[in-house]
Amino acid sequence: MTDCQAEGPGNMTPVELYEKLSAQGDKIRVLKAEKADKSDIDAAVQLLLNLKVDYKTVTGQDYKAGCLPDDGTPTQDNGPSVGDGEDTVDPWNVSTSSAKGVDYDKLIVRFGSSKIDQELVDRIERVTGQKPHRFLRRGIFFSHRDMHQVLDAYENNKSFYLYTGRGPSSEAMHVGHLIPFIFTKWLQDVFDIPLVIQLTDDEKYLWKDLSLEECHRFAVENAKDIIACGFDISKTFIFSDLEYMGMSPGFYRNVVKVQKHVTFNQVKGIFGFTDSDCIGKISFPAAQAAPSFSTSFPQIFNGRKDVQCLIPCAIDQDPYFRMTRDVAPRIGYAKPALLHSTFFPALQGAQTKMSASDPNSSIFLTDTPKQIKNKINKHAFSGGKDTIEEHRKHGGNTDVDVSFMYLTFFLEDDEKLEKIRQDYSSGDLLTGELKKCLIETLQPMITAHQERRKQVTEETVQLFMTPRRLDFNY
């Protein structure tokens, strides 16, 4: 099954999807009755699950055998977090009971995306002529939608653009917040393409007890940390929704287009909104969808509507873009492609996402070398054994050790990382020594970030945030 077949409910009506689901259910029953190969049954079940996700996206309802889609009338809905086992993943909640973190393979099946396999990583290397980023080599970006299609077009000299973003809920950003930006900068460099970065200050105003002014100030402060990641000013446009909506002839039009083609039933199904949510939350997904279309940036793309968009983001943002991909063909636009990352674990363990409001849950971009050292030594969940003797004998568990996980994100040297894994697992490397490796990796990285951020003047921020042509010909 190719990626294109794996999803794409946009062109099917609810009834067509229902019929396809019924037929697929029948097929599985036949396969089981015939005691077919397990792999055949598994493949058929995976297609069924994908269809169920599509069905929910399109109708806002769960598929029930024998019940035709109830188009338009309210349904009982238990919210958007598809509860499969114990993991919960949506834009506002990520939780799992496993110390190893979320089961990402299951998530791929549930969300109907495709795994970034070695073949795709190799292909990116071939197409760009560059060694794949460590996030690709190590499965940190693990899932995608339509990446092969983007590469096909790129090989035929049809370029694309990048879109990523951040919800500026406070001034404080931690190292986990940098993951999409570090990776997006690499993509910008190796593909040499424009990038738009959305700061959803309107979203934070709607969801949090903050004023418009505070949210906008956080957006500008966060922009400085983002700029410090090294983006090319001639190819990067950073915008705050509150500001850009009032500056662009194209953005609001696309927001309204999306809003016309998504019902409350659908956002209820996708995001779990209820009748007591404010109408701002209910309509916001359209504002996150709109930058997926090049006409939202007429100053960059010169009015062209056929430039495809590639969105690197954490997997919890996927519901926004499943919705976007569903709407795109109905308003005459190409579906955005996606690259999904895993979550960055909290220092306390991989069960939850980090919290910007708990200073001990992660390493912040403002932490001093001493704070970094103390936090890691004191709070980083260890996969080591209780005593040195036991550790030497049985070795540590890198699957649950947060210091080791952080090293997979930030230590560039593959061989060194593998040696640490082996030595820690065998017991040769003690927990304190492992933590020291991480401290020595993060301290210079954060210090360098702070140095670069200091160089970011208000004028630089203003320039990044000014709607303008970018250095690219469309």
Add this chain to the structure above:
Amino acid sequence: MTDCQAEGPGNMTPVELYEKLSAQGDKIRVLKAEKADKSDIDAAVQLLLNLKVDYKTVTGQDYKAGCLPDDGTPTQDNGPSVGDGEDTVDPWNVSTSSAKGVDYDKLIVRFGSSKIDQELVDRIERVTGQKPHRFLRRGIFFSHRDMHQVLDAYENNKSFYLYTGRGPSSEAMHVGHLIPFIFTKWLQDVFDIPLVIQLTDDEKYLWKDLSLEECHRFAVENAKDIIACGFDISKTFIFSDLEYMGMSPGFYRNVVKVQKHVTFNQVKGIFGFTDSDCIGKISFPAAQAAPSFSTSFPQIFNGRKDVQCLIPCAIDQDPYFRMTRDVAPRIGYAKPALLHSTFFPALQGAQTKMSASDPNSSIFLTDTPKQIKNKINKHAFSGGKDTIEEHRKHGGNTDVDVSFMYLTFFLEDDEKLEKIRQDYSSGDLLTGELKKCLIETLQPMITAHQERRKQVTEETVQLFMTPRRLDFNY
């Protein structure tokens, strides 16, 4: 009971409103048990009805004695058209079974607004030093909210601004569409104040099967007819939502502010939206609310947020502004004041609003003198008797005669209008003669409008629609 007490649920919680309603119900029972004066009971019942409207506005639910407000959970709702007797009045439906049209006195009670009485008309005359417009003299603008407060402030040299609008659903405008504009122009002239006119092309895109481009083109075409009403270009800003949202730093911010403070439950109660409505419709009321606040027009009001807004509109638009008035104090703004007009009857009778899609339902601004004559002679519902003999003997009924109704809108001369009323009622004036009066009133009026519209160049439209300072000091 003053106007200020008559409404204003904005500062009361659902529970406070519930308690006030319960207490008022008890009071009425006591009054009835004590066989109090009918006028006292009527006044108490009117207050109860007003409180019920407030309660529905705030909670999105109908008040039920003994049931505390169910904050936040979905309720059964039969839509927004408060069914009292047979009249239905909301932004999308106006209907009545009475040939005299909607019962406007009942509407005032239901909506919790105040009647424009002779005292208010006299006061407007005193304050402006001008003879009141015929729409005021004849009760065509019949209801208001906070107009005394606007006049109090005006007398203390505190100015205000006007806001009205139109939904551009087609190029074709009929004479009924001119009512708010004719009256607003008079208000602009006698008070010498700025005016903003909203063209909700986004609304029409969301509600109708039209493209964004069509809706925006209709907005620009309609602007020409509006400009032809004679507005002062130095004091008037006309804007299309699709255009202005992308041009103003203030508009989107106010839209988001309103969106944060209105729940789906509330718009469900006020406008009758359902779960299968698109999220664009659900959030649109905020776009119609935002121009009620002067900060939506920083270029005009120089950032001042305390300039009050007065909205002349047909009464069917009141639900938008009840919602706006409820939100205003919660986001730190003054409530807009309102002046409500009756509906302009269709040629076929006052039971319904006219339809821009039925060319015979009204006189269009593009009709030729001959078309005007034919339409009135052929389609205008007559209050005359079946034969000349019967008519001479019993006289005609001006309460249901559409030609006479149209004359109350457009014939400026009060004495002439009164003479026509008397002569038609007595049978001295025949239906053909009455229709001739109307034809001779409308033909030159429409011809003059067409002449003025021809003078409106694209450049003039562009200037009216350019965000800019107006000729007024704030």
